[in-house]
Amino acid sequence: MATRYRGIEHPLRGGWLLVPALAFLAVFFVYPLAMLITRSFTEFRETEAGVGPFGNYLWFFANDANVTILVRTFTTALIVTAVTVLVAYPYAYVMTRVSARWRMVLLAIVLLTFWTSLMVRNYAWLILFQRNGLLNALLASVGLGPVEILGTLPAVVIGMSQILLPFMLLPLYASLSSIDRGLVLAAQSLGARPSVAFLRVYLPLSAPGVAAGGLLVFVLALGFYITPAVLGSPQNSLFSQLIVTQVSDLLAWGRGGAMAVVLFLVTVAMLGLFWLISNRRELPSPLRARGGRS
Amino acid sequence: MSATRVRDPERNSGAVWRVLQVISGIGALWLLVPMLIVIPMSFTGSRSYRFPPESWSFRWYENIVTDDRWLSALGTSLLIAVIVAVVATTLGTAAALGLSRIRIRGAQVLNGLFLSPMILPVVIIGVAVYLVFLNFRLVNSPGGMVLAHTVLATPYVVVAVAASLRGFDTTLERAGASLGAAPLRVFLSVTLPIIRPGVLAGALFAFIASFDELVVSIFLVGPSVRTLPVQMFTSVAQESDPTVAAVSTILMVSTAIILLLVVLAQRSEPRRAP
Numbered sequence: 001m002a003t004r005y006r007g008i009e010h011p012l013r014g015g016w017l018l019v020p021a022l023a024f025l026a027v028f029f030v031y032p033l034a035m036l037i038t039r040s041f042t043e044f045r046e047t048e049a050g051v052g053p054f055g056n057y058l059w060f061f062a063n064d065a066n067v068t069i070l071v072r073t074f075t076t077a078l079i080v081t082a083v084t085v086l087v088a089y090p091y092a093y094v095m096t097r098v099s100a101r102w103r104m105v106l107l108a109i110v111l112l113t114f115w116t117s118l119m120v121r122n123y124a125w126l127i128l129f130q131r132n133g134l135l136n137a138l139l140a141s142v143g144l145g146p147v148e149i150l151g152t153l154p155a156v157v158i159g160m161s162q163i164l165l166p167f168m169l170l171p172l173y174a175s176l177s178s179i180d181r182g183l184v185l186a187a188q189s190l191g192a193r194p195s196v197a198f199l200r201v202y203l204p205l206s207a208p209g210v211a212a213g214g215l216l217v218f219v220l221a222l223g224f225y226i227t228p229a230v231l232g233s234p235q236n237s238l239f240s241q242l243i244v245t246q247v248s249d250l251l252a253w254g255r256g257g258a259m260a261v262v263l264f265l266v267t268v269a270m271l272g273l274f275w276l277i278s279n280r281r282e283l284p285s286p287l288r289a290r291g292g293r294s
Numbered sequence: 295m296s297a298t299r300v301r302d303p304e305r306n307s308g309a310v311w312r313v314l315q316v317i318s319g320i321g322a323l324w325l326l327v328p329m330l331i332v333i334p335m336s337f338t339g340s341r342s343y344r345f346p347p348e349s350w351s352f353r354w355y356e357n358i359v360t361d362d363r364w365l366s367a368l369g370t371s372l373l374i375a376v377i378v379a380v381v382a383t384t385l386g387t388a389a390a391l392g393l394s395r396i397r398i399r400g401a402q403v404l405n406g407l408f409l410s411p412m413i414l415p416v417v418i419i420g421v422a423v424y425l426v427f428l429n430f431r432l433v434n435s436p437g438g439m440v441l442a443h444t445v446l447a448t449p450y451v452v453v454a455v456a457a458s459l460r461g462f463d464t465t466l467e468r469a470g471a472s473l474g475a476a477p478l479r480v481f482l483s484v485t486l487p488i489i490r491p492g493v494l495a496g497a498l499f500a501f502i503a504s505f506d507e508l509v510v511s512i513f514l515v516g517p518s519v520r521t522l523p524v525q526m527f528t529s530v531a532q533e534s535d536p537t538v539a540a541v542s543t544i545l546m547v548s549t550a551i552i553l554l555l556v557v558l559a560q561r562s563e564p565r566r567a568p
Contacts, residue, residue: 017392018404021385021448029411029445032422039425087324090317106322108553113325115549117506119523120542123530124328127335127539130343134331137345162324194310223415225509230530240417240509247421248513257425260418267415 040257048254056258066242070262073239076157077221083161084168084217085210092173092209107173114166122230125159126150129231151233159231160224167220168213175209208278215274219267239263329546336539343534354540364541367525371505374436374521378443378504383497385444386451390492391485393452394459412449416509419445424513434516442514443504450503451496458492491560498556 041053048055060066095106113121128134129150139145149155179202187197225240232238237245243263246256331345339349358364389408393401411419423442424433432438466488470480486493508523515524522541529535 015392015396015398017388017395019392021389021392021408021452022404024385024448025407025411025445028423028441029419030407032426033418035426036418036422087317087321090314091321094314094318106318109322109325111553112550113329115502115553116329117523117542117545117549119506119508119526120332120545121329123526123538123542124332126530127343127345128328128331130345132342132344134345162328165321165325219413219415223417225417226527230527240415243417243421244512247424253425256421260421263415264418267413271413 036253036257037261038257039253040255040261043254043257045252045255056254057262059255060258060262066259069237069239069242072153072236073222074266076153076160076238077218079157080160080164080221081168081214081218083157084165085214087161088165088168088172088213089206089210092169092176095173096177096179110166110169113162114170118163118226121163122159122227125155125162125227126230129155150231151236153232153236156228156232156236156238159227160221163227164217164220167216171213171216172206172209175212176206179205211274211278215270219270222267222270223263332539332542332546335536336543338536338539341534341536343536354536357537358540358544361537363520363525364522364537367520367522370436370519371522374439374443375501375505377440378447379497379501381440382444382447382451382500382503383493386448386496386500387455387489387493389448390452390455390459393456394462408452409449411445412453416446420510420513423510427514433514434518435514436519439511439514439519439521442510443507446507446510447500447503450499451493454496454499455489455492458489458495462488498552 040056044051044055045059048059051058091106095103098106130136131146131148131150135149136146139147183201183205184197187201188194192200223240224238225244228236228238228241239259240263243256243259246252246259334347335343335345336354337350337352338344338347339351339353340347393405393408396404419442423445427433427438427442430438432441462485466484467480470484471477475483506523507521508527511521511524512527515521526538526541529538
């Protein structure tokens with residue numbers, strides 16, 4: 001009887017449950033990525049032929065236009081991350097401090113935006129930024145404008161930040177709502193001014209939430225394609241557009257593949273950096289020891 | 295130092311609080327206004343994006359019904375999203391169960407592999423899939439679209455089901471098995487009812503991931519398969535067509551209704567003993 005029981009101890013045990021998904025990802029995800037990476041080392045345009053396996057990469061970094069776009073993409077992603085933090089932090093903080101009814105309203109606004117089709121949101125900005133659209137109508141009513149914002153980098157930044165704001169807000173709200181208010185109270189009752197109590201107690205406790213949301217927004221922003229395509233212009237295109245141009249328009253799989261690898265490595269480097277920083281934060285501190293309990 | 299300096303932090307008042315309120319208000323407007331603009335725009339009488347519209351009409355809604363590009367794109371998108379939801383939910387639920395049961399060193403790596411399609415810039419996946427699907431003759435084919443969307447949708451199911459498996463008591467499965475139930479029976483009558491909320495959430499995420507997908511789809515579309523987001527994208531790129539505003543309005547209203555239904559369903563979900 002005992003042996004029989006052992007046999008049925010884990011009725012659904014086993015790694016075989018992983019097999020279908022693993023096989024699927026291997027064929028339709030890992031294999032395509034491997035093929036693309038291989039192409040970046042083996043397929044060359046005439047100009048790079050004979051330079052060696054890194055020809056496409058040498059071409060990429062020797063071409064000023066490419067490096068400019070890479071830097072622009074990085075800068076744009078940084079600005080978008082900063083903007084979302086600056087708006088999301090007060091928003092999430094207010095959410096933790098208002099009545100349940102207002103909290104529901106604020107949360108509903110975020111969720112509705114989050115779940116609305118991406119194309120709809122990009123299209124909404126396109127309408128708003130029209131020359132005879134709402135933005136210029138509002139500016140005209142206060143005696144300003146009109147501005148030609150469509151096709152500029154600020155238009156792309158405004159649209160991207162709004163689309164990515166929920167990705168910042170949701171983890172940040174989860175983080176802020178778990179902070180024990182008693183710690184801020186305690187700091188103030190021990191003589192700290194409110195600003196000091198915020199900077200020394202509340203802000204450090206909220207840092208993991210800011211870091212998690214910030215990383216998510218930054219990494220997603222690096223790969224944005226639709227928003228710069230709809231709201232920007234070819235003169236200020238971002239990295240993803242460059243890849244699509246190489247592959248779809250020029251059929252330069254080697255070059256496109258090399259660019260994809262560069263974008264991939266940058267993304268992985270960002271994730272690795274975050275992992276390093278967040279692991280270092282595990283160092284014991286009296287506040288963290290208590291903060292983790294609440 | 296004095297006690298009077300300690301303000302009651304439970305009270306929301308003061309200049310700082312006002313500033314925070316204003317920023318939150320701006321944030322809320324920033325999220326909402328662009329989307330709300332689309333609604334009046336969908337009733338404009340003229341083929342332009344002038345705001346406010348000079349005349350009103352339903353012609354863009356009529357256009358959705360009469361111009362069969364829009365209806366067929368909607369049908370294609372719905373069909374693909376339903377198939378993707380079924381396939382991704384099956385693959386993802388099995389994978390999440392498998393991940394929760396194995397105790398090997400590589401489990402973290404496997405977990406990372408399952409989640410990577412969600413984190414990797416989607417344009418990379420699009421280019422890679424396009425390259426291979428060209429050889430497989432899967433470009434311009436509904437089947438290719440389903441396969442590519444399933445890659446992107448499965449991680450959402452894995453995450454949702456894994457969350458519902460946290461704190462899951464495997465003693466219940468063992469009890470079922472010791473009473474003589476076959477593994478499939480144990481899964482259907484013990485495991486599935488408990489993780490059902492996670493599976494349903496995962497299926498909904500997978501459906502939306504597919505229905506809303508645009509970047510990978512742009513590579514894979516052709517005359518015989520054209521999804522709704524792609525139809526919107528090409529329409530926006532080519533002309534100023536307020537039909538897109540009408541479609542957007544319908545999508546937003548549907549999203550709001552689904553969101554409301556999900557919230558209501560969660561409220562009425564009976565609490566089950568773990």
